[in-house]
Structure formats: C-alpha cells, structure tokens
Amino acid sequence: MTQQIKKIAVFTSGGDSPGMNAAIRSVVRASAFNKIDCVAIYRGYQGMIEGDFKQMNARSVNNIINKGGTILKSARCEEFREPEGRKRAYEQLKKEGVDAFVVIGGNGSFTGAVKFTEEFNFPVIGIPGTIDNDILGTSYTIGFDTAINTVVDAIDKIRDTASSHNRLFFVEVMGRDVGHIALNAGVGAGAEEILIPEQNLGLERLLDSLKRSKKSGKSSSIVIVAEGDKTGKNVFELKEYVEEHLPIYDVRVSVLGHMQRGGNPTCFDRVLASRMGVKAVDSLLEGKSNCMVGVKDNKLILTPLAEAIKAHTEIDMELLKVSDIMTI
Structure with missing residues (x-):
C-alpha cells in the first residue's frame, strides 16, 4: 500500500452478534489514539452505497461496550453484489475522503470486501463478528x-x-x-x-x-x-x-x-473485540490490507480474507469424544 491512511471507516454487516459494539468502539478509539479520522457507516454496504456516514470521535462510542447488537445497524445489500453498486460505494468513500475501511461481520461480509478490494485496490481489514464461530483463521469469532x-x-x-x-x-x-x-x-x-x-x-x-x-x-x-x-x-x-x-x-x-x-456480551467477547479493533487499525497503518484479524493460541494473527472465506471451520473432534463419554 502506497497511500497514507488519514481516515478510516468502520461498519457492521450481516447478522448481528454480541460484541460488535465493543469492536466499533475499539476501532474508533484506536483511530483517535493514532490521530486519524474515523467515520461510521450505517447499515453496512447499503449505507456505503447511499453515503450514510457519520463522523466519530472517542466520545461517540461512550457506554456501548456492554450493549448487544450493533449501534451502526446492519442490512443485507443485493445492490453491492453488482459492479454498479460497488462502484457507487467506492465513489461515496472517495467523496467522504475515506482511505480504508474495517468491516465487522462474517463470511458474506468478507466476500463482499474481497470483491471490492480486487476491483478498486482499496485497503480493507476484516474483524470476524458472528455467533457461529465458522470462519477460518481464528479460534474464536466475536459473539x-x-x-x-x-x-x-x-x-x-x-x-x-x-x-x-x-x-x-x-x-x-x-x-x-x-x-x-x-x-x-x-x-x-x-x-x-x-x-x-x-x-x-x-x-x-x-x-x-x-x-x-x-x-x-x-x-x-x-x-x-x-x-x-x-x-x-x-x-x-x-x-x-x-x-x-x-x-x-x-x-x-x-x-x-x-x-x-442478543444480550450483553460476555467479558471474553468484549476483550476479544477490543483487541481485534486495535489490531485492525494498527494493521492498516502498517500498510496491510485484504486481511482478517483472528486469534490463535491467544495471539492475534492476520489471515488473507480470501483464505478466511474458503470454507467453514471444522468441528472439534476431541470435544465430540468428550460429549460421547459424558452421555453415558
């Protein structure tokens, strides 16, 4: 990546999961810490196409770490599946002066991000937010x-x-x-x-x-x-x-x-979301893109988005054996 990051956008997409708000908070405050602008995009890719942006600062995300759902709302967007829709989204981002974005979501959200960055060479980092825990490249997803x-x-x-x-x-x-x-x-x-x-x-x-x-x-x-x-x-x-x-x-x-x-996120999800948000912003500032933040052996790692969406995670066979033994 050759451009300097001066403004980051953050949004949630797909199904909501507890801890998304904690991740939004983390991205916004990590941006403020690094003295770069941050804007929120409401209603995911739909809001991106329509230019539904809001300037954020450290105080914009007060008292949301404990709340379930997502304050930025979420929506499915058929229009973003088409090249014309993605082009409109890109034009809105450039009009707003956004240099990179962080998407918090699951497989569908990341698939859209992969297509977008392929077409426009736009810096993107994903944070896995889904209750299903089904994304490759991380032991745990937020929620x-x-x-x-x-x-x-x-x-x-x-x-x-x-x-x-x-x-x-x-x-x-x-x-x-x-x-x-x-x-x-x-x-x-x-x-x-x-x-x-x-x-x-x-x-x-x-x-x-x-x-x-x-x-x-x-x-x-x-x-x-x-x-x-x-x-x-x-x-x-x-x-x-x-x-x-x-x-x-x-x-x-x-x-x-x-x-x-629904429900208030557990301490584990709040901490995980906070760590991933900081890692996402740091990664963009380090010139990394088209990756997902994950956690393995309690260490934060980056996985190419294209790899993360290739397949679902496999079931834990050891835990399956434990379940069989416990039902005796």
Whole structure:
C-alpha cells in the first residue's frame, strides 16, 4: 500500500452478534489514539452505497461496550453484489475522503470486501463478528462466547422443567452449516445427545441413546439439535419420530431462535473485540490490507480474507469424544 491512511471507516454487516459494539468502539478509539479520522457507516454496504456516514470521535462510542447488537445497524445489500453498486460505494468513500475501511461481520461480509478490494485496490481489514464461530483463521469469532453462554443458561432453565415432569426436550439452536454452538453448549449443559450438521448420526442411534438413558435411570433428557442437523428434516419431525417409536417419552420442543444473537456480551467477547479493533487499525497503518484479524493460541494473527472465506471451520473432534463419554 502506497497511500497514507488519514481516515478510516468502520461498519457492521450481516447478522448481528454480541460484541460488535465493543469492536466499533475499539476501532474508533484506536483511530483517535493514532490521530486519524474515523467515520461510521450505517447499515453496512447499503449505507456505503447511499453515503450514510457519520463522523466519530472517542466520545461517540461512550457506554456501548456492554450493549448487544450493533449501534451502526446492519442490512443485507443485493445492490453491492453488482459492479454498479460497488462502484457507487467506492465513489461515496472517495467523496467522504475515506482511505480504508474495517468491516465487522462474517463470511458474506468478507466476500463482499474481497470483491471490492480486487476491483478498486482499496485497503480493507476484516474483524470476524458472528455467533457461529465458522470462519477460518481464528479460534474464536466475536459473539460466539456470548451465544453459547446464552444457550447454556436457557438449557439449564429447560432442564428444570424437564426434570419436574419427566420429559424429553429437543432444543434447537443456531448452526445451519456448523455445530459449534450445539456441541459446546451441549457439553456445557450436560445434554444427553447432541445432533450437528457435521455428523449424520442416524435416527436409530438417537433411539438407542434415549433407550440407554431411560435404562440407566434418567427420568428426563435434553437433546441439542443444530438447525442444520441431517438426522431429521427438522426438530419437530424428530419429536414425532421419537413419540412414535418410544411412546414412554413425553416429548417437547424448544426452538431458541434469535435470542441467541442478543444480550450483553460476555467479558471474553468484549476483550476479544477490543483487541481485534486495535489490531485492525494498527494493521492498516502498517500498510496491510485484504486481511482478517483472528486469534490463535491467544495471539492475534492476520489471515488473507480470501483464505478466511474458503470454507467453514471444522468441528472439534476431541470435544465430540468428550460429549460421547459424558452421555453415558
């Protein structure tokens, strides 16, 4: 990169995740610390195309580190998928005097950033903000820790009811393509079975597991189901299948849904977001671009955005083994 960075833009894109506000705060204050201007872009790429910018300073981000969601809003933008839309976005950035931007989001957001920087050679750094923890190049994404704690808290409450009424609960959690939330929350909450997209365990194994649980003296059971699980078409069909083949169970379904995205971020996510925001600004000032900030072995690293979006992260096989042992 040959240009000098004098003004950085920051925005959030795609699905919201707890800790995004902490990352915004970090980028804004790291810019102020380095005595460079920072502008916020509202509504992601849509706001970029429409020139929805706001000048920021260190005081603009007071009292947001503890808030869930994103103060900059987020939106899907079909227009940015087209060359004409990206050209309009570039023109708005240049009109505002923006030299580089930091995008906080997931795979879709980074895919747009890769295309944009290829076309306009524009300096870009990504910060992974998604509850799914599915991006290559980082052990943790911002929001994942908060999400699994939210899920565990919900399952603990559901278990109280399950135990009181001797019921089997299917609890559906987010995870269309990866089962990180289901696996981690399932182990943490002591679930009797965990169904994830990475492994089609089959309906017979599920029945066998529930039979063993009943035989061992368990009066209630919790089965965690990632929404992308391949065992059944959906969690309600799983319920019907078990009721048909194991009528001894009183079966209920609880779909946690978007509550997993909300809530105040945990300390872990606040600290991670703060570290990544500073790293993103430092990286731009050092002349780096088209990279994502990640964390590995508690050290911040950079991964090319094109690598980060190539595939989803793999499931932790050691943790999968632990889950199998714990359900005995």
